[in-house]
Amino acid sequence: MAQLLFFGRLGDLAGGIERQMILSQPHAITDIIGLLDAGDRLLGSALAEPRVRYAINGAIVDGDTLVEDEDELAFLPPVSGG
């Protein structure tokens, strides 16, 4: 089961910071966004914004990268520290 993390305002749209997703086979991140978009257009379009970055298991990756069932996939909107 893949762990999905939604940071910042994405967590408000997703209704929580964490969500699980069962991936019977590896999926590209863009495909996963498509699946989420099918369930919630608002969330899907927010995740597809160009300023949102993706990380798999704590490393920044691009949208073509495949997510496996044991992975942690994080959606990172623009940051604002300090």
Added chain:
Amino acid sequence: MAQLLFFGRLGDLAGGIERQMILSQPHAITDIIGLLDAGDRLLGSALAEPRVRYAINGAIVDGDTLVEDEDELAFLPPVSGG
């Protein structure tokens, strides 16, 4: 009586930070350096170095400025704070 102040290493050469000098008439600072030089060549040449600045009553002035008998004349070598 004019008050002469010697800061930094100039005080070591002058044998103290303060010295009094009776000026029966106004003298240019360069003349006062000449008088001091006559008594102590080491002090005189240190005071004449181009990096030494002069202040009369707390205001920076140049060497032509006249010092009166009630004035405070300070010799300021290069500074080094903080």
Added chain:
Amino acid sequence: MRRSVRISPLPFDPEAEIAAFRQSLENAGGMVSFTGMVRPSGQDGAVSALSLQHYPGMTERGIEEMLDDVASRWSLEAVLVIHRVGEMGPHEPIVLVVTASEHRRAAFEAADLLMDYLKSRALFWKSETGAQGRVWIEPRDEDYADAARWDER
């Protein structure tokens, strides 16, 4: 370069941290600190609360990489970074960066770069709760420009 990074939901006392840091110094002649506080008025008027979120593990690794960069640019004796997360109110300290070096320029520049990075590149997400409810904050254009100053060097 000695380094210490702490991300915590607990309040911290900036001056107690600065004092302990200073006492630990052996040969530094200069120490620079930056303390960031919650401003009582934010982008959207009066702020009643501020919330900071991070990505545990990844945020810390990102800051450690910034410190590798800092260590490669300047000769510093020590660096301290404390960043608060969770909920906090007006005037509470959010972030503290302290740097120490033999001569002051390195300490100033390192603290400046670290703050630029923390504001615009470190993985923190900030929201302010005011009269209009909760608003997520993004870096100001000025923050991106500040951080970009270090890219060419």
Added chain:
Amino acid sequence: MRRSVRISPLPFDPEAEIAAFRQSLENAGGMVSFTGMVRPSGQDGAVSALSLQHYPGMTERGIEEMLDDVASRWSLEAVLVIHRVGEMGPHEPIVLVVTASEHRRAAFEAADLLMDYLKSRALFWKSETGAQGRVWIEPRDEDYADAARWDER
């Protein structure tokens, strides 16, 4: 801009001063401090004591003029300058500059400029006593260059 300048032969506690300064702030989001300490090894090897002399009245006026310049360049909430004079030993604080502003850039730049000025232009004369006896210190070329950075702006 609230301002406070103190030149004193008494030791001071930098962090107690920074804490009091921070508590006084009303709307600043950032505070920068620089603390200068006596380095145990100076230009001439181990330093056993350092002595700082000033010109009472004229030195204070010079610093007030620097603060006029600072106030004209940046929007700051408050500035504090403390400079010690007289005799002091290794690790003792010599100088403290603290600045606070709404956004951090002004606080960083103002503290940086004030330190450049204090090091190279303010009326202080410093001597170090080490193995070779007492040596008067003059600014390093770097200090003059640092201060000159602000002249064109």
